[in-house]
Amino acid sequence: xxxxxxxxxxxxxxxxxxxxxxxxxxxxxxxDLPPIVSVELIQISxxxxxxxAPKARKIIEDTKKKEIERLVSEQAxxxxxxxxxxxxxxLPNEKKEKKKIVKKKQNPEEVKPEIRQSSEFEKKEIIDxxxxxxxxxxAKEEEFVKQKKTDNITQSSKKNxxxxxxxxxxxxxxxxxxxxxxxxxxxxxxxxxxxVRIKLQLxxxxxxxxxxxxxxxxxxxxxxxxYKVLAxxxxxxxxxxxxxxxxxxxxxxxxxxxxxxxxxEMLRG
Amino acid sequence: xxxxxxxxxxxxxLINKSYALIEVDITRGNLDPxxxxxxxxxxxIKSEDFEGIRIKELGENxxxxxxxxxxxxGLFSPLKKEAFVQKPxxxxxxxxxxxxxxxxxQALITGKILIKDEKLKVEFxxxxxxxxxxxxxxxxxxxPSNWRRVAHIISDKIYxxxxxxxxxxxxxxxxVAESGPKNQRVKKLAIMDQDGADxxxxxxxxxxxxTPRFNPTNQMVTYMSYFRNMPRVYLLDIETGTQEVVxxxxxxxxxxRFSPDGKKIVMSFAKDxxxxxxxxxxxxxxxxxxxxxSSIDTSPSFSPDGKFIAFNSDRSGLQQIYVMRSDGSGxxxxxxxxxxxxxxxxxxxxDLIAFTKMRKGKFYIGVMRTDGTGERLLTENFYQEAPSxxxxxxxxxxxxxxxxxxxxEGFTAKLWSIDITGYNERQLKTETDASDPSWSSLLSK
Numbered sequence: 171x172x173x174x175x176x177x178x179x180x181x182x183x184x185x186x187x188x189x190x191x192x193x194x195x196x197x198x199x200x201x202d203l204p205p206i207v208s209v210e211l212i213q214i215s216x217x218x219x220x221x222x223a224p225k226a227r228k229i230i231e232d233t234k235k236k237e238i239e240r241l242v243s244e245q246a247x248x249x250x251x252x253x254x255x256x257x258x259x260x261l262p263n264e265k266k267e268k269k270k271i272v273k274k275k276q277n278p279e280e281v282k283p284e285i286r287q288s289s290e291f292e293k294k295e296i297i298d299x300x301x302x303x304x305x306x307x308x309a310k311e312e313e314f315v316k317q318k319k320t321d322n323i324t325q326s327s328k329k330n331x332x333x334x335x336x337x338x339x340x341x342x343x344x345x346x347x348x349x350x351x352x353x354x355x356x357x358x359x360x361x362x363x364x365x366v367r368i369k370l371q372l373x374x375x376x377x378x379x380x381x382x383x384x385x386x387x388x389x390x391x392x393x394x395x396x397y398k399v400l401a402x403x404x405x406x407x408x409x410x411x412x413x414x415x416x417x418x419x420x421x422x423x424x425x426x427x428x429x430x431x432x433x434x435e436m437l438r439g
Numbered sequence: 440x441x442x443x444x445x446x447x448x449x450x451x452x453l454i455n456k457s458y459a460l461i462e463v464d465i466t467r468g469n470l471d472p473x474x475x476x477x478x479x480x481x482x483x484i485k486s487e488d489f490e491g492i493r494i495k496e497l498g499e500n501x502x503x504x505x506x507x508x509x510x511x512x513g514l515f516s517p518l519k520k521e522a523f524v525q526k527p528x529x530x531x532x533x534x535x536x537x538x539x540x541x542x543x544x545q546a547l548i549t550g551k552i553l554i555k556d557e558k559l560k561v562e563f564x565x566x567x568x569x570x571x572x573x574x575x576x577x578x579x580x581x582x583p584s585n586w587r588r589v590a591h592i593i594s595d596k597i598y599x600x601x602x603x604x605x606x607x608x609x610x611x612x613x614x615v616a617e618s619g620p621k622n623q624r625v626k627k628l629a630i631m632d633q634d635g636a637d638x639x640x641x642x643x644x645x646x647x648x649x650t651p652r653f654n655p656t657n658q659m660v661t662y663m664s665y666f667r668n669m670p671r672v673y674l675l676d677i678e679t680g681t682q683e684v685v686x687x688x689x690x691x692x693x694x695x696r697f698s699p700d701g702k703k704i705v706m707s708f709a710k711d712x713x714x715x716x717x718x719x720x721x722x723x724x725x726x727x728x729x730x731x732x733s734s735i736d737t738s739p740s741f742s743p744d745g746k747f748i749a750f751n752s753d754r755s756g757l758q759q760i761y762v763m764r765s766d767g768s769g770x771x772x773x774x775x776x777x778x779x780x781x782x783x784x785x786x787x788x789x790d791l792i793a794f795t796k797m798r799k800g801k802f803y804i805g806v807m808r809t810d811g812t813g814e815r816l817l818t819e820n821f822y823q824e825a826p827s828x829x830x831x832x833x834x835x836x837x838x839x840x841x842x843x844x845x846x847x848e849g850f851t852a853k854l855w856s857i858d859i860t861g862y863n864e865r866q867l868k869t870e871t872d873a874s875d876p877s878w879s880s881l882l883s884k
Binding site: 181341351355356358369395399407409410424427428431432433435436 | 443460461462463464465466467468469470471472473513514540545567569570599600601602603604833860
């Protein structure tokens, strides 16, 4: 008897301890949200041409060498046309640049002055682009270091971002869809709290399994008739909209969703 | 013991797997009028004709009145009947919701009528097409000649269910019907349903009538009339047609208006050449002076709780709106804008005061909070005044005159209504020119 009691007490205390310990972790998750921004930064940097930078630098160096070989005079005056050239040099246009160089070789006499004109600028620009490339590389390295340092954090924040919400574009799509379906009742009072919270349980195809008004007690209170009307309009909107535009994956994170309808801003604006 | 740990571990895993609830804020929506389908009321085959009422057309007539009422609010857009797929009798039993949703309707009204033993029985149902359920259903029995009122009462019930506010369709508007050239106007007291139907003339037009006002509690009207150039305040019972003189008052008398309990009349008249505000108890005829100031105080209007009176006064130089307690104490100026303010009328909801404003030769009808803040001018025109509230405090009716030529030609006066949002400005149908409207409370209250 005593043994089992002790077991029970220890088990309960362990459970309480675990919940006490685990709850703060759960609470902390949303606080970890800011690093999401850094995750997005990485995505953006992926889209830029940083991976090409080392290649580009090689090409730039090559062209530099060739031009030095050609013994271009530095006294050549700059012209407006030259300005266009550096733009063509940037990193992704490797092939074009090569072709141009080939052309220059074919018609050395005619093209030379142009090369002279541009060379000074190109040189400067090349240095600049190098610097930029170097900077970008540096930034990339720094980022990489940062990433390494904060690897654990970002990973967990990644998890969090998936756990706590839809991506911005997913959320926007859903919001825009419901905007179109919701006929806001026009007789609403201006100075009342007009927040209607609706909890939905969704099927995988976005249709509604169950809908629940969270403050339904308020609907039957005296002087709150408008609230019933508002809540019904929100429910109507959700039903008219179904199937809701939900992401194709991650059913677990959006199988339950809460919509907060609030027309206050719109009515005042 | 191992099992125990296993359970604890499982518990942990479950905790980690649970996701926080996603919340999405919806702060915008559609402000277009709500599409609504009003199916013609089904006529029961057992019905008999009654005194010139064609029972076969009655179902359609009632649905048409409901439709017009809803269209006039600007909040609903009734759909065209040609698009309806289902027959009225079947729809009334149980509509095929998909069919109605197909024509983009969000709510559906169906009904059935029966005239038997000289009684008209009307029942109706309101369906929520998105939720596929009945929202409300009621039945009325009355004499067949009351069919118009039944249509208005049904409209009120549906309006209330769909907006959360009381309706205003089963009401009447009393006004001054005008005819003849501008310098020889014949002015008669007239009353009509709020939709412009069923106009009746209450006076012959021998005497000039002015400022009719409804008693907020019943169907009594007070108005002013000049009898041998002496202003008199009359009381008129619309139901019985009896009329009585409340009193002869000296000098210029203006705009008598009832208190919210209907027991007093508040008005202004000039004693010794100075206009002040007085109340008179209708039963005892005791007159009580409320303001005593050397300036001109006119146009008093009670707040719906009877505790305050709004009026206009030129005590600051220009005519402005003031509010005081109903015993005359605590006078406070509430308008400070440029221009002249007049005819304050307290909303039946108590939250707003409607007024007329004149600025730079233009007339405006506007509303503001009872402390004078949040002034909103709803409409601007050459000449318009005399706002009066619908019983639910949602719509204002007023009259508007057009500019007359040198010989008085081209002059018209018409009643207009406008929503307090400033939208949905509409001209009311009247048989003649009309001015000085006053909106009654709900007849079926």
